[in-house]
Amino acid sequence: MKKTVLIYGLILAILAFVLDYFDYRYHVRELDIEFYILFIAVIFTATGIMVGRKLNKPGNETSSFQRNSKAINFLGISERELEVLELVAEGLSNKQIAGQLFVSVNTIKTHLSNLYEKLEVKRRTQAVEKARSLSLIK
Amino acid sequence: MKKTVLIYGLILAILAFVLDYFDYRYHVRELDIEFYILFIAVIFTATGIMVGRKLNKPGNETSSFQRNSKAINFLGISERELEVLELVAEGLSNKQIAGQLFVSVNTIKTHLSNLYEKLEVKRRTQAVEKARSLSLIK
DNA sequence: TGAAAAATCATACTTTCGGGTGACTAAGCT
DNA sequence: AGCTTAGTCACCCGAAAGTATGATTTTTCA
CATH class of the missing domain: 1.10.10.10 (Winged helix-like DNA-binding domain superfamily/Winged helix DNA-binding domain)
Structure with missing residues (x-):
């Protein structure tokens, strides 16, 4: 769980760095902000699905079975x-x-x-x- | 499933629109690209978790049980x-x-x-x- | 086509389950 | 003190499940 959060933060940082780099290197940002959004969105949707799966998967202590x-x-x-x-x-x-x-x-x-x-x-x-x-x- | 994809696309479009709007309105983009990234990332992580949950939840036909x-x-x-x-x-x-x-x-x-x-x-x-x-x- | 694997059925026997009934004790409530 | 509920145990009996063994038929496939 802690690891998951760490990885999440790491991906976030890397992404910021990468985008910054592209931004200042080519100055193309103004032309295709939609592209950026799409890129980030896809990456983080994937991340979210992974996180959700980890949270949900059976055998996980945090995965919830509560008696009815x-x-x-x-x-x-x-x-x-x-x-x-x-x-x-x-x-x-x-x-x-x-x-x-x-x-x-x-x-x-x-x-x-x-x-x-x-x-x-x-x-x-x-x-x-x-x-x-x-x-x-x- | 189809509905999920649709909603996903919709959120994407709305987000692009919103960001575009803020971008052209206030021209603050250059100052805090990290903020944008964080914003989009959080939104889509949440979306991803929701999608993952929908895909995973028991009782869903598309939820996968595959025989070993x-x-x-x-x-x-x-x-x-x-x-x-x-x-x-x-x-x-x-x-x-x-x-x-x-x-x-x-x-x-x-x-x-x-x-x-x-x-x-x-x-x-x-x-x-x-x-x-x-x-x-x- | 001929051997191997899978599916079918039977008979006989043992063990386990489940239903029905009745009874005793301990704990908790009024 | 009386009542209720949960838990305990016993005995009987029939039904279901499981074991062992052997046999026949179908299917598969090299």
Whole structure:
């Protein structure tokens, strides 16, 4: 991020320098200011797209996934259920989830049953799919 | 997309006009070309970011998901297997998949078994997770 | 045309999931 | 103190998923 800003400033400086140079060297500026504008515009549109992409790209810490809390509350999904749901989404079996959360498999099943009802689905794969589409999980 | 390009051109034209106007009106251009550059640069960086965002945002048809064909080939995953995998990712049961592809449930199971071996996973949820992380499916 | 790869299906068996039901405990609220 | 909610667990049973093995048919392609 800091690097991005630095590069941005650098490009700006270089451009100013280059344009200044052309300006005083040939004195053609008056003839084609539109050309200058176009040039700068294109350069910086490209820069902007690059910056935007960097800001947007998945895996970037600053890239935003924020949980849809409204939906979670609306559906009445509890903290624990959400926790289980996330582990399901990672592909763990009920047994593995139970081990990871230090509870019995039966408990996991209960959580999942409740979850399925709240999400109006029948299978874990559907639950994951729906939860993803609702941004309940990433 | 077409609209985006149009707006881009429009901003460009307006900017040229505005600058021209200031130029001929006050004749201050020689004093602060850096200011002009900065101005245009900022405007178009912003434009670029917006354009980039539009291009990137999920749900946009032009937003690019392209299948990781290299990985698919490397792993030796067939066309049919991929098809099954996608339906699994949508949360369908083996029976539903079988119905949709007009084959028997056993065939689906075979495809999935082969798929699991190729992806080195044990469960359908893991397969989906891994396939997603490898961009085999969206 | 003939071998290899992909797709199909079956049978048998094991494991995992999911539904239904009931119950107990702890925490929080009124 | 009584009520509600969340979390925990158990048992049963049937359905779905997954494993293993073997076999047949299609497609592909050298």
